Amino acid sequence: MPTKIALVGIGKIAVDQHVPALAASPDFTLAATISRKGEVAGVPSFTDFHAFLEACPDVPVVSLCLPPVPRFDYAEAALLAGRHVMLEKPPGATLAEVHELQALAASRGLTLYATWHSRMARAVAAAKAWLADKAVHEAHITWREDVRKWHPGQDWVFEPGGMGVFDPGINALSILTEILPQPVHLTEATLEVPANRQTPIAAQLRFTGHVTADFDWRQTGPQTWDITVETDRGPMALRMGGNVLEIAGKPVAGDADIMGEYPALYARMADLLRTRASDVDLAPMVHVADALSLGRRQTVAAFDF
Known part of the structure; x- marks a missing residue:
């Protein structure tokens, strides 16, 4: 029988990705939602997390989709109540928590x-396998998108703990830390912070190993999610957020029209539950923390939704 799971935070990412992934999952059934405003039709809903924990002792898994700053309290309460916990990225507001x-x-x-x-x-595993025996000479990330499209009116992304452009940028860093055969660390960063905000709307990063990154949340029109790598045996590129792999300029793996990221996350969670294991890799978040620590702030034009 599918395992009962509760979804906390019924916002855009939950509606767009988590709910459809759970509806198609052979491993889970959505048994409850917890949100101040959002609901899922036909699913019992709660506005108070502790009320859910008391009312639903038969729901052993909680998936947290709310913003990172309040997430720790929910995760801690769930674990103290004996529930398994799945965290949307980034896993928290700080490494310590x-x-x-x-x-x-x-x-x-x-x-x-x-x-x-x-x-x-779809192409990340293939890129990792291709790079495994290569010497990486340099790599560059270009991750540019429109914050108004992906986070419409969500001011929390520009508040402390919201991470600003690192909210999408950490996705690129999660791929980078997965595919590079050798680890790298940040050496410098420039953070472009709107005059009326607390977190960057753009950032340029430099790492050891001749690795650089360009993040920007002001791009309209077509969005850009690319990672290019030069190796001792030619160039490689990951396009479309890791869904298309190019070797020497030619597509060799992946499919830009089939996105299976969230179904794969829930399949992985099911595997972890079967083995009573955990999976908490904080490498992408370490790079963000380093950037916020080392970065030189540049004040740029005010931003409003």
Whole structure:
């Protein structure tokens, strides 16, 4: 029988990705939602998380889709109540709080899964395999999109803990840390912060190993999610957010028209539950924390939705 799961935070990402993925999942059935405003038709809904925990002791898994700043309290409460927890990216507002959740889950024998949906893009595994025996000479990330399209009116992304352009940029970093055969670390960053906001709307990063990144949330029209790599055996590129792999300029793997990231996340969660294991890789978040620590701030034009 499918495992009952509750979805917390019925916002855009939940409606667009989590709800359809769960509806198609052979492993889970959506048994409850918890949200101040959103609901899913036909599914019992709660506005208070503790009321859900008391009313639904038979729902063993909680998937948290709410913004990162309030997420720790929900995750901690779920683990203390004996529930397994799945975290939307980024897994928290700070590294320290995620480490605390790791320790709590381990002490109680519960599964904690910090998800990185872009790692599940269709060509990422093929890119990792191709790079495994190559020497990487340089790599560059171009991740440019329109914040008004993907986070319409969501001011929390520009508040402390919202991460600004690193909210999408961390997706690129999750791919980078997955596919590179050798680890890298940040050496410098420039953060472009709107005059009326707290977090960057654009950022330029430089890492060891001749790796650079360009993140921008002001691009209208076609969106750009590319990672290019120069190796001792020619160039490689991941396009469309990791869904198309090009070798020497020619597509060789992936499919830009079939997005299976969130179904793959829930399949992975089911595997972790079967083995009572956890998966909490914080490498992408470390790069963001380093950028926010080392970055030089440049004030740019005010931004409003």
